Amino acid sequence: MIASTDAAVRQQRNQLSTATLSVTNLHNHAEYSGSQSSFGISYSGEAHDKQGNPVDREGKPLQDPNAPGYQSGWNGFNAAPPMVMNAKGQAESTTYGGISSARVTIRDNSAQQARTGQDGLTTLATLNTNVSSERDGSNRLGTILNEQQINANYNIVSAFGQEVSTFLSxxxxxxxxxxxxxxxERRKDPQQQNPERIAQLQQTLDNNAKWQPGGNGQLLLTAVSGAFSSNVTGSAPPH
Known part of the structure; x- marks a missing residue:
């Protein structure tokens, strides 16, 4: 790109003499990508008091000393669904070659034809002259990576993952x-059992079955988490 001031163009002060002339456009391309992953799993053994007796969640001795102590999670295991957060984007533009309006002379027409496949007159007729040193005509790419926004989105998605983990726990x-x-309740004498209590407890287990590892509810949450974290930029940059 050869540029001059608009005043020089108006005053017809620009001139160029060259044996041949080649004009090439530049393709600009920028892209970025990054990822962050996390997965958590924990295990808690059976709870006992100082004497080794099994206790419940509040630390109180169990009525049946042969019963296992309290364990959180499913059989002592607690797991957070895997979270893989991706950030990616790209942008493209073209910088067009050209020369500010000038008296351009191509001296070697045969060499121009051999080099570019066009004769001198055709080359000059198709030359981009909308070029000025007073205006940015480069069509260059700006910064496409908004680190602050991406970090904010990472935090939002991470917080969502923590909420999911807390809910499942x-x-x-x-x-x-x-x-x-x-x-x-079932270990009690049949005459002392509370059928309504048993039904309520069983209903709780049935309702929560879908949130166990491999359950439909947990699979759904994992899928939603994956959708949220697939690209934390929030929107694709222009191409």
Whole structure:
């Protein structure tokens, strides 16, 4: 690109003499990508008091000393669904070659034809003259990476993942407590059992079954988390 001031163009002060002339456009391309992943799993053993007796969640001795102590989660396991967050984007533009309006002379027409496939007159007729040193005609790419926005989106998605993990952990604890209470109720003499209590506890277990590992509810949450984290830029940059 050869540029001059608009005043020089108006005053017809520009001139160029060359044996041949080649004009090439530049294709600009920029892209970025990044990822962050996390996965959490924990295990808690059976809870006992100092004497080794099994206790419940509040640390109180169990009525049946042969019953296992309290465990959080499903059989002591708590897991957060895997979270893989991606950030990516790209942009493109073209910088067009040209020369500010001038008296241009191509001296070697045969060499011009051999080099560019066009004779001198055709080359000059198709030359881009909308070029000025007073205006940015480069059509260059700006900064496409908004680090602050991406970090903010990372934090939002991470917070969502933590909420999902807390929700699943609470469902696991709820099921563990319901199962323990149900077992205790069923160990009672049939005449002392509370059918309504047993039905409520069983309903809790049935409701929470879908949130267990491999359950439909947990699979759905994992899918939603994956959709949220597929591209934390929020929107694709222009191409």
């Amino acid at each position: 609470n469902r696991a604890k709820e099921s563990a407590e319901a199962q323990k209470a149900l077992d205790e």
